[in-house]
Amino acid sequence: MDPELPLGANLAIHVALSVLDLAINAAAGAAAAATGAHVNGDPTTRLVLQTGAWAGVSKSGVLNFTVLISMTTDNIFVxxxxxxxxxPFGQALLVxxxxxxxILGRIVNExxxxxxxxxxPLTAGSVMVEATGGVYSIQAAGWDALGGYTFARLPIRASQRSRAYRFAEFHVCEYKSAAAAGGVFGILVWFMRLPLTKFLEMRAEELQETEQAIDS
Known part of the structure; x- marks a missing residue:
């Protein structure tokens, strides 16, 4: 959010960037799903691509919607x-x-x-992006890969008898496929966002220099 611009202008910019981000995540999601299918030895069908694109759009939509609401409210609870x-926790669950x-027509607890x-691991990746920024944030793709691996490796369910969690035989996909898909998604999103990321970094530096000049 640019403090030098009115709220309306900031909202318009956010909506425009959100549309771009939706397209980026849809493309990266489709490519990630295709990669996972290839590593898994499965054909890259239209359903695979649509599922990946839908996951990417959902992820981007959740993040940009929450930012938009935060920009327009002063309610602390909201x-x-x-x-x-x-x-990352909220995004993972909602996506x-x-x-x-x-795809399944139902909610699967596992x-x-x-x-x-x-x-x-997705939270760790987000922290790394905030800490490094720009070019070096590509390291977060490794956490995306680990997130994919974890998602495939650790589906667990509640045992009705003991009311305790135990490992289930609910198979998502091969672990290496999920890791490959997560890594590809992270790299592609990083690459396609890089020009905008660099521009926003330069703009932030300009604003900081302006504030320092005013204070001095």
Whole structure:
């Protein structure tokens, strides 16, 4: 959000960038799904590409929607809720819900638990992006790969007898396929966002220099 611009202009810019981000994530999601299918030895069907694109759009949509709401409200409860929903944890759960409902037509508890587990490495990747920024944030793709691996490796379910969690035989896909898909998604999103990322970094530096000049 540019403090030198009015709220309306900032909202318009955010909406425009959100549309671009939706396209980037849709393309990266489709490519990631195709990669996962190839590594898994499966054909790259239209359903595979559509599923990957839908997952990418869902992820981008959740994040950009929560940012948009946060920009337009001063309600602390709403802001906290948007932070939770827009976090890697919230994104992982909501994307899994969206994809599961669209593809399977139902909500699978095992997948939601796997998504919650996968949110841990995804959170680490988000922290790395914030800490490094720009070119060096490509390292976060490794955490995306680990998130994919975790999602495929740790689907667990609640045992009705003991009410404790145990490992289930719910097969998502091969672990290497999920890791490859996660890594490809992270790299492609990083690459396609890089020009915009660099521009925003330069703009932030300009604003900081302006503030320092005013203070001095």
């Amino acid at each position: 802001k906290v809720l948007m932070i939770v929903l827009g976090s 899994t819900l969206a994809v599961g409902q669209k 997948l939601l638990i796997a998504a919650a587990a996968a949110a841990a």
